[in-house]
Amino acid sequence: MENFLSYLSENHRQCDQHLAELEQAVTANNWEEVKKQYQTFSLSTLTHFEREEQILFPPFEEASGISEGGPTSCMRSEHQQMRELLEQMKEGCQQQDQEHLYGLTETYMILVQQHNSKEEQVLYNMAEQLLGAQMASLIAEMKTHQAQIND
Ligand SMILES: [Fe+2]
Ligand SMILES: [Fe+2]
Structure with missing residues (x-):
């Protein structure tokens, strides 16, 4: 049966995949593709x-x-x-600044890996225990639910 862990972990994997595709486009210096991949990546991440x-x-x-402090x-x-990093990445994409984007995506990856492992190892299990019926x-x-992006 689908549960919070399986559904939201799959969401995480999709976002990771979109980030990898963005990085590939940056490496290829293909700035039309960078723009497209940034939009896909940011939409999937903000939606999540x-x-x-x-x-x-x-x-x-x-x-x-x-709630507070929890x-x-x-x-x-x-x-x-x-x-905030996504916003900085957007500027990096607009400015076609490859080095800056490598630095930002590296920082982002460290943050998101730590974040996702806390959710997948702790929070989603707690949520299943607290909210099983719902x-x-x-x-x-x-x-x-899809995020609305206005630009
Ligand atoms: Fe999260
Ligand atoms: Fe998450």
């Missing part, structure tokens, strides 16, 4: 963050009784750091 922040975290916080507030602030409907809701 919103699925967690808007659909998973609120019932988690309610069921656990922990695991979800840590995850939200890491999402914020990664959103899991199928929350996953269905996450599947239909």
